[in-house]
Amino acid sequence: MLRLAHDVLDAQLVDRQGRRCGKVDGIVLERDRDGRLRVVALEVGALTLARRLHPRLGAWLGRRRRRAGPVTPGAFRIPWAKVRRIERNEIRVDLDATATPLWSLERWLAERIIARLPGGG
Amino acid sequence: MSKAFQIALGIVTSIGGFLEAGSIATSAQAGARFGFRLLWAVALGTLCLIFLVEMSGRLAAVSGHTIAGAMRERFGSNFFLVPLATVALVSVLVLGAEIGGVCVALQLATGVAFQWWALPVMLLVWALLWRGSFGLIEEGVSLLGLVTVAFLVAAIRLHPPVAEVARGLLPRLPEHDGGRYWFLAVSILGASLTPYVFYFYSSGALEDEWSEDDLGLNRTVATLGMSFGGVLAGAVLVVAAVVFLPRGVQIESYDQVALLLVDAFGRAGFWLFVAALGIACLGAALEIALALAYMVAQGFGWNWGENLKPREAARFSTTYTLALVLATGLVVVGIDPLQLTNVSMVLSAATLPVATVPFLVLMNDPDYVGTHANGPVGNAVVMFVVVLACVLALVSLPLQLAGGG
Numbered sequence: 001m002l003r004l005a006h007d008v009l010d011a012q013l014v015d016r017q018g019r020r021c022g023k024v025d026g027i028v029l030e031r032d033r034d035g036r037l038r039v040v041a042l043e044v045g046a047l048t049l050a051r052r053l054h055p056r057l058g059a060w061l062g063r064r065r066r067r068a069g070p071v072t073p074g075a076f077r078i079p080w081a082k083v084r085r086i087e088r089n090e091i092r093v094d095l096d097a098t099a100t101p102l103w104s105l106e107r108w109l110a111e112r113i114i115a116r117l118p119g120g121g
Numbered sequence: 122m123s124k125a126f127q128i129a130l131g132i133v134t135s136i137g138g139f140l141e142a143g144s145i146a147t148s149a150q151a152g153a154r155f156g157f158r159l160l161w162a163v164a165l166g167t168l169c170l171i172f173l174v175e176m177s178g179r180l181a182a183v184s185g186h187t188i189a190g191a192m193r194e195r196f197g198s199n200f201f202l203v204p205l206a207t208v209a210l211v212s213v214l215v216l217g218a219e220i221g222g223v224c225v226a227l228q229l230a231t232g233v234a235f236q237w238w239a240l241p242v243m244l245l246v247w248a249l250l251w252r253g254s255f256g257l258i259e260e261g262v263s264l265l266g267l268v269t270v271a272f273l274v275a276a277i278r279l280h281p282p283v284a285e286v287a288r289g290l291l292p293r294l295p296e297h298d299g300g301r302y303w304f305l306a307v308s309i310l311g312a313s314l315t316p317y318v319f320y321f322y323s324s325g326a327l328e329d330e331w332s333e334d335d336l337g338l339n340r341t342v343a344t345l346g347m348s349f350g351g352v353l354a355g356a357v358l359v360v361a362a363v364v365f366l367p368r369g370v371q372i373e374s375y376d377q378v379a380l381l382l383v384d385a386f387g388r389a390g391f392w393l394f395v396a397a398l399g400i401a402c403l404g405a406a407l408e409i410a411l412a413l414a415y416m417v418a419q420g421f422g423w424n425w426g427e428n429l430k431p432r433e434a435a436r437f438s439t440t441y442t443l444a445l446v447l448a449t450g451l452v453v454v455g456i457d458p459l460q461l462t463n464v465s466m467v468l469s470a471a472t473l474p475v476a477t478v479p480f481l482v483l484m485n486d487p488d489y490v491g492t493h494a495n496g497p498v499g500n501a502v503v504m505f506v507v508v509l510a511c512v513l514a515l516v517s518l519p520l521q522l523a524g525g526g
Contacts, residue, residue: 023422
């Protein structure tokens with residue numbers, strides 16, 4: 001049996017190439033026609049974390065998001081179908097994290113800041 | 122690598138990495154003011170640290186989790202923000218104290234005031250983290266750190282009265298200056314138990330890919346390494362007691378501490394002290410900056426690792442860079458390094474429950490450590506020392522600030 005809050009929420013995500021690409025910040029559930037809850041996706045991002053901390057903080061950040069950029073807090077959804085394996089200390093997902101918004105801050109820092117510092121290229 | 126060599130290496134790195142600005146400064150002040158009387162605080166802090174470090178290595182070896190990663194997972198993101206913010210704040214202050222320590226060593230060596238050294242020292246620490254690997258930092262700096270063994274040699278050379286030293290291991294109430302006594306006691310506990318040490322250790326264990334087979338190695342390294350480290354901190358206190366107490370020296374700045382080794386080694390003693398202080402603080406600065414970046418990255422699931430190139434772990438590298446900038450700012454504006462050290466050590470003691478109690482819960486959770494959960498002794502020792510340190514800190518800090526000791 002899988003315990004969502006215990007085994008999935010806040011677990012480490014690892015992509016196809018073995019990169020650590022965030023924690024499971026939220027879980028998206030949907031009610032199907034029979035009224036049963038079904039996991040649709042995992043959600044990752046600072047916006048999700050902010051919503052968990054306080055709905056009002058989440059709403060405020062959400063409004064600010066319209067001026068979107070690489071460092072704006074996001075809430076990226078990973079469809080449940082992409083989950084490959086749930087291990088004891090990580091969850092493997094069938095994604096290339098660098099091709100998703102999961103990597104936008106990482107890429108922005110690497111290209112805009114780190115590449116310009118000596119020894120960072 | 123053979124087992125014996127691994128154990129030796131682990132112990133050497135612990136000895137070389139144990140002494141830093143906090144333990145040198147607090148032990149020296151305690152010895153100068155109260156003779157051997159506060160030796161018990163060094164012993165108690167070291168005992169508790171042995172338990173915490175052993176637990177940290179065990180968590181990593183058994184569960185494949187670091188402390189920060191497991192805390193986030195077990196208690197959720199909201200709760201995690203509390204230890205994260207607390208440990209990060211304390212770590213930046215302690216990092217400032219260590220950078221200040223390196224700067225003071227350079228000031229003693231050159232006569233150029235410590236503030237001017239803050240930026241060059243920051244760049245040196247940053248460059249070592251930016252370009253170096255985990256092995257280089259852990260082993261290289263720690264081998265150099267063996268120069269701190271000079272304190273032990275000095276303590277033996279000065280022939281302290283053995284019976285009196287032994288009596289210092291038993292806690293006694295002070296005969297004078299009660300406020301100052303407890304303030305120094307808690308500073309010593311805070312210096313021994315700064316959270317970065319055991320947070321860093323679990324990350325190191327994962328970087329070195331420990332497994333359950335390494336539990337014996339972990340126990341040996343934690344016990345012997347931290348014990349030897351504690352002996353060095355005790356040696357600083359003993360030397361200060363022999364050298365400073367009879368002369369009535371009240372330590373108010375690092376300049377005075379600089380004469381610590383002169384009685385034992387003559388003029389060379391001054392340079393030995395400069396080297397020991399500079400190297401010990403440099404090593405600690407590297408570890409703290411890394412520990413902070415590890416904690417943030419592990420808490421938010423970012424790619425982390427000192428063996429990765431900066432661009433492969435961009436958020437991780439940015440975090441230690443920012444931590445270094447913030448901490449260096451404290452030194453640049455001219456905050457006295459000794460004062461900064463004292464305050465950050467007491468703050469570290471005051472916040473210990475936040476950093477350790479959730480960790481203890483993890484160490485008793487079979488989901489993480491399986492059959493390798495804590496025994497009652499480990500739990501009791503850590504809880505006792507942590508609560509004692511916190512209460513003493515909360516009581517003595519206002520007294521110290523109000524009365525000036």
